[in-house]
Amino acid sequence: MTDIRTDALRPMTPLQVRQERDFIESLKQDCQTYWDMVEVGDVLARDLTITPELVILYADAVEDYNPWYEGWRMNTWRIPGESPFGGAIVPPLMMSHFVLSVQFDHTKPFAIGSIHTFHDTEILEPIPVGATVRIAAKAVEKYEKRGRRYVRHEVTVTDTTSGTLYMREVRDILSL
């Protein structure tokens, strides 16, 4: 039990507080730790079409208003966009964020208590907005350091049509 209030950081009515507490309660489900969920050698892959609206969702969430990323604008809606590479392109680390939705098996309950601690990302080619990419994550190592448990993945992002390798990444997750 805590004295901290749901509306401590943003204004909310009793209705909003009730909805928020119900939603958070719904997230509490039985789940494994990430350490137990993953075996070295596991490979997970999913395809993602990077729609203009998805790029806007990401760019707005990090308050990045670079026009190179705009394949969608209010009033005109979908547009080709402009960048030094021609049309609109995807922000450099947007795909790195979506790796999370691949390395955590989305068919299982979320491994709560996991923290992303590190990434080393090679950005090989610009990704055009509208591309469909395959994000593949392979668990390559589980290790302990200073009493903490980490799971390391190697990731690739490739174009499902052209086969272009857009991004390579090594990333670590700290597990309970």
Next chain:
Amino acid sequence: MAETLIPADAGRITRDTPVGFELLGVKKKAAIQLMGSRLWGRFNPNHWDPVYAAETGLPAPIQTGEMSSAYLSEMCVHALGPAMFRGARISCKYIASTKANEVISTHGRVVEKTPKGDGFRFRIEIWAQNEDGEKKTVGFVEADVGV
């Protein structure tokens, strides 16, 4: 009083940029509304709910690391332009949590330039810190300029 604007191309890295050059950073507030947006999943309440965060021992909800990486990347796109999208590398280590309402600024300094083709491969140390100077994310970027 009107604010003074810097030139639009200020802070761009060119072949002639020396080691020691400091990047122009960006500044963002860890706004709870953004931390709790659907983009970040809304499956880990530690990222937006003060009650859940307190129950797990946190003084406040904490940002996802990817938000800091995005801020650093935005700074690097301004400094490097198209070079940030082809043959670049960015490495980030999250060494401290960013708590709700903290103001985060990004910083970078050229630490190495190695001749490559007609230009150079630059190595830039980067970091994000709060207003007290506490570093939250540290790492480096490498990119080819004028190659």
